[in-house]
Amino acid sequence: MAKSIDTGTMISETFQRKVIEPSTPSAYSDSCHVGPDALLGIKRQQTNPTRWNGQSWQEFAAALRDHDIELRENIAARGTFATDAGGTAYGLPHGVVIARSAAQVSALLKAAQQFRVPVTVRGGGLTTEGESVAFGGVLLDMTGMSQVLHVDTDALTVRTEGGIFWHSLAEELRRHGMDYLSAPLNLTSSVGGTLGVGGIDVNSPRLGCSADQALSVQVVTPRGNIVECSDTQNAELFQRVILGYGQFGVITEATLKIRRYTPLRMHYFYYDSLRIAVEDMQLLNRNDASDYSGILTIMDCAVNLLVAFDSDEREAAFRANWQSHLRGHGEPGFALCMLRRYVLRPWKLPEAWFLFQRKRELFPEFRRSEYMRDGLMHDRTVVFSRAVWKFWGSKQMVIPDLATSAEKFVEAVERGNAVCRKYFPHYTLYCVGIKLRPEHKAHYEMSCIPPDAEGWAYGCEFEPMIGGQVYSRDYFQSFKNAIYDIGVDLGGSYYRFGGMMKGYIRRVFGDEVVDRHLAMKREADPAMILNRDVIF
Amino acid sequence: MLGFFKNAFSPRRDHADCSGCSLCLLVCPVWRQSRDISLTPQGHFKAMQHGLSTADPAASVENCTLCMACEPVCPENIDITGTILELRRQLSAPLWLRELQTRIAERAAKPVASPTASSILLTDQALLAHPDTLARAVRLLGGEGAISTSGDCFDISLALEAGATISEQHRERFLTPLRQMKKIIVADGLLLRYLKQWLPYASIIGLGEALSGHAGVRRNLCATDLYVIEPRAYHSDYQRLVKYYDRLRVTHGCAFNLDLQRIAIPATARNLSQRLGLTMPNDEGQTRWVLHGRSINRIVVENLEERAALEKASSFPVVHLADLADVHEV
Ligand SMILES: Cc1cc2nc3c(=O)[nH]c(=O)nc-3n(C[C@H](O)[C@H](O)[C@H](O)COP(=O)(O)OP(=O)(O)OC[C@H]3O[C@@H](n4cnc5c(N)ncnc54)[C@H](O)[C@@H]3O)c2cc1C
Ligand code: SF4
Numbered sequence: 001m002a003k004s005i006d007t008g009t010m011i012s013e014t015f016q017r018k019v020i021e022p023s024t025p026s027a028y029s030d031s032c033h034v035g036p037d038a039l040l041g042i043k044r045q046q047t048n049p050t051r052w053n054g055q056s057w058q059e060f061a062a063a064l065r066d067h068d069i070e071l072r073e074n075i076a077a078r079g080t081f082a083t084d085a086g087g088t089a090y091g092l093p094h095g096v097v098i099a100r101s102a103a104q105v106s107a108l109l110k111a112a113q114q115f116r117v118p119v120t121v122r123g124g125g126l127t128t129e130g131e132s133v134a135f136g137g138v139l140l141d142m143t144g145m146s147q148v149l150h151v152d153t154d155a156l157t158v159r160t161e162g163g164i165f166w167h168s169l170a171e172e173l174r175r176h177g178m179d180y181l182s183a184p185l186n187l188t189s190s191v192g193g194t195l196g197v198g199g200i201d202v203n204s205p206r207l208g209c210s211a212d213q214a215l216s217v218q219v220v221t222p223r224g225n226i227v228e229c230s231d232t233q234n235a236e237l238f239q240r241v242i243l244g245y246g247q248f249g250v251i252t253e254a255t256l257k258i259r260r261y262t263p264l265r266m267h268y269f270y271y272d273s274l275r276i277a278v279e280d281m282q283l284l285n286r287n288d289a290s291d292y293s294g295i296l297t298i299m300d301c302a303v304n305l306l307v308a309f310d311s312d313e314r315e316a317a318f319r320a321n322w323q324s325h326l327r328g329h330g331e332p333g334f335a336l337c338m339l340r341r342y343v344l345r346p347w348k349l350p351e352a353w354f355l356f357q358r359k360r361e362l363f364p365e366f367r368r369s370e371y372m373r374d375g376l377m378h379d380r381t382v383v384f385s386r387a388v389w390k391f392w393g394s395k396q397m398v399i400p401d402l403a404t405s406a407e408k409f410v411e412a413v414e415r416g417n418a419v420c421r422k423y424f425p426h427y428t429l430y431c432v433g434i435k436l437r438p439e440h441k442a443h444y445e446m447s448c449i450p451p452d453a454e455g456w457a458y459g460c461e462f463e464p465m466i467g468g469q470v471y472s473r474d475y476f477q478s479f480k481n482a483i484y485d486i487g488v489d490l491g492g493s494y495y496r497f498g499g500m501m502k503g504y505i506r507r508v509f510g511d512e513v514v515d516r517h518l519a520m521k522r523e524a525d526p527a528m529i530l531n532r533d534v535i536f
Numbered sequence: 537m538l539g540f541f542k543n544a545f546s547p548r549r550d551h552a553d554c555s556g557c558s559l560c561l562l563v564c565p566v567w568r569q570s571r572d573i574s575l576t577p578q579g580h581f582k583a584m585q586h587g588l589s590t591a592d593p594a595a596s597v598e599n600c601t602l603c604m605a606c607e608p609v610c611p612e613n614i615d616i617t618g619t620i621l622e623l624r625r626q627l628s629a630p631l632w633l634r635e636l637q638t639r640i641a642e643r644a645a646k647p648v649a650s651p652t653a654s655s656i657l658l659t660d661q662a663l664l665a666h667p668d669t670l671a672r673a674v675r676l677l678g679g680e681g682a683i684s685t686s687g688d689c690f691d692i693s694l695a696l697e698a699g700a701t702i703s704e705q706h707r708e709r710f711l712t713p714l715r716q717m718k719k720i721i722v723a724d725g726l727l728l729r730y731l732k733q734w735l736p737y738a739s740i741i742g743l744g745e746a747l748s749g750h751a752g753v754r755r756n757l758c759a760t761d762l763y764v765i766e767p768r769a770y771h772s773d774y775q776r777l778v779k780y781y782d783r784l785r786v787t788h789g790c791a792f793n794l795d796l797q798r799i800a801i802p803a804t805a806r807n808l809s810q811r812l813g814l815t816m817p818n819d820e821g822q823t824r825w826v827l828h829g830r831s832i833n834r835i836v837v838e839n840l841e842e843r844a845a846l847e848k849a850s851s852f853p854v855v856h857l858a859d860l861a862d863v864h865e866v
């Protein structure tokens with residue numbers, strides 16, 4: 001039998017235990033989000049994997065025990081990781097291991113390779129297609145490796161363990177007056193998970209994606225070797241690990257670029273046309289006219305372009321050279337626009353009411369006094385991320401996306417918007433540019449970066465507001481397929497192409513590229529145990 | 537149509553609503569020490585959603601320090617403290633808790649003493665153990681004629697923290713004299729939270745806020761101070777107090793034990809058994825994190841338990857707010 005949790009080391013028996021019956025059975029039934037209206041006749045593209053059969057599990061567990069690795073097999077530990085942020089893929093691992101060191105991860109992977117036991121690595125678990133859900137085998141919880149190892153304020157680098165949440169890293173860096181460059185706006189994605197997926201921030205149009213911040217990483221390969229890699233050392237492995245969806249190794253440590261912390265000078269422009277807002281955002285990006293930019297829609301006729309700066313000088317240059325080129329309005333101007341719109345269309349008053357309510361709820365959140373000093377926004381990632389969770393987070397999150405070259409982006413957004421309209425009464429689009437690094441072309445192959453993008457790639461997330469509504473999984477699936485089909489059509493890519501959407505990978509990248517990567521994967525991971533069913 | 541304004545007017549929710557966002561981990565001292573999700577609200581709520589036997593979260597329920605830092609950050613507005621206390625209630629009571637309940641029952645049978653002043657300071661045990669600081673606090677808050685002190689609340693606080701059921705009769709006996717008070721000042725942040733629920737119309741304030749509002753105390757706060765906010769009181773009225781302390785920062789320039797989410801970092805991480813002295817506390821990780829990277833000359837605390845921990849961990853002078861005012865003002 002494998003080791004169980006030793007809670008006794010944490011606390012003495014203050015209380016004796018007794019068995020307790022569930023107090024509110026309804027709480028369990030309320031949590032089921034799969035509606036009874038499964039749509040018949042929709043061609044399903046999803047590839048929800050079957051559960052691993054558990055062969056040799058006992059031998060594997062014994063091997064871990066020999067290495068003093070704590071394996072938790074109780075339902076509490078396994079149930080904690082039954083789904084990811086998406087909440088549509090469900091699976092239980094046979095056991096959970098909390099990552100504690102590269103050596104421990106190495107021993108785990110060697111045993112997994114020997115007994116052919118699947119290992120699913122989980123950082124923040126913020127995937128939405130089940131990529132970080134284990135359908136049997138071991139779930140490796142990377143958050144156990146959350147230490148910051150060294151901050152170098154002269155070289156502007158940090159060495160950190162791979163399981164750390166970006167927010168925890170930011171907390172540590174701020175004690176040194178520093179900040180990371182760019183990271184997902186949600187506080188709880190992990191460094192390792194993000195380097196493998198991408199990492200888009202509103203400063204990505206200028207600084208690139210998070211994955212491009214990594215100077216080097218320590219990786220435990222699927223065969224259990226601990227390897228340091230970078231652009232100059234073991235470069236091939238580095239190319240496959242960065243943006244590689246955890247296929248070629250577990251990221252246990254990373255050295256990242258950092259910068260001095262600055263508060264933000266924020267500007268918001270409002271548009272009633274998606275196309276014009278996107279064109280203006282691209283204008284700013286092309287001309288390096290702002291430090292931050294991104295689009296967030298309330299409705300497709302109420303589009304917000306956020307523009308921000310790290311310094312007074314950059315803001316002044318924007319005001320002098322670029323502000324007049326933007327076709328958006330300030331808040332009062334846009335309110336007048338909307339007034340005109342709804343006076344002429346009184347039958348659309350419910351829509352106006354929705355807009356008004358949304359503004360009333362959302363806007364104060366971005367102007368909380370404790371984050372504003374002398375007109376500057378401090379700790380923007382906290383402000384944005386908390387708003388993201390508060391207003392868009394829920395137990396089920398369906399966020400398909402499209403990534404294209406700059407030229408194809410307007411079309412992708414408009415077509416994706418039409419799909420959203422068809423499926424949901426309310427939804428949000430989040431659009432942002434990603435500055436590419438030509439020298440990282442090899443990193444980008446078979447990743448979220450579209451193959452034809454030069455200079456910038458652009459991404460748009462399509463996020464329905466589900467609220468209290470119940471939709472079937474098939475309904476969500478057909479919505480996602482409709483969005484992803486646009487990507488195939490345009491020759492783009494996706495930020496979330498793993499997991500249940502892996503069926504799209506061959507359609508998007510073609511057999512030649514996929515087969516080449518598959519051959520590399522087989523070589524690196526003979527038993528195909530690491531993050532199985534995410535890509536291959 | 538408005539269904540998706542999920543937090544507008546929504547009542548407190550329960551474990552079934554946990555989205556697994558992990559925001560509670562970021563602020564949890566138990567998580568900082570253990571890096572073990574199973575010891576956090578996310579861990580036990582997610583496990584409860586997916587087939588946990590209800591005896592299983594005992595470890596996380598027992599380890600929780602009730603700092604309440606996780607509540608204001610939870611985007612689903614889950615009553616995390618209430619759930620933890622409810623789970624504690626369902627664990628069987630150890631001997632000391634049964635004795636405590638007997639004591640409360642005996643006290644409830646005795647007549648209620650009439651209040652001697654219009655305001656009352658409900659002290660905690662640490663303050664009572666430091667009579668000089670207590671006396672200064674009383675004088676700053678209005679003087680002995682105007683303010684009476686009471687340690688009558690210790691058992692109630694302890695029972696609350698242990699998740700013990702407090703009968704209607706016992707609670708009434710405790711609340712009756714308080715109803716006549718113009719102002720109730722409370723040293724224990726957990727008791728503060730419950731008093732606000734029990735006496736919604738009374739004027740109830742935490743000791744830290746009461747003392748930091750005193751002009752003589754404020755005058756002596758300076759930009760090189762690290763001001764350590766007592767987490768329980770702060771988190772129990774977070775939306776208001778985050779603004780209150782931010783104003784204090786603007787006017788006095790001192791640093792606070794706040795993280796980037798403006799959540800108070802506890803300087804101690806003691807679960808109930810450690811607070812009762814049944815097991816050894818291990819505050820080192822927390823105090824180190826509070827002090828890490830600070831350029832300060834002095835530490836000012838609202839809570840005496842935290843003073844002791846910080847004195848042990850640093851070479852800076854550590855003073856309680858009550859000891860900050862000039863002698864002639866006390
Ligand atoms: C509410 C919300 C908001 C979001 N906002 C943004 C945003 O603003 N920008 C953005 O870019 N993304 C965003 N995302 C997507 C999410 O941030 C990314 O999926 C995230 O970067 C993944 O990090 P993670 O730690 O959660 O990884 P996980 O979900 O845990 O894992 C991602 C993949 O990497 C693998 N993996 C995890 N850790 C490691 C490791 N150490 N080594 C090797 N492989 C590993 C996993 O097996 C999985 O396949 C958002 C998601 C949500 C739910
Ligand atoms: S109350 Fe404090 S210790 Fe308990 S779970 Fe919340 S943050 Fe952690």
Ligand code: SF4
Pocket residue numbers: 553554555556557558559560561577578581609610611612613614616
């Ligand atoms: S913050 Fe709230 S919703 Fe998020 S994981 Fe913790 S308890 Fe669950």
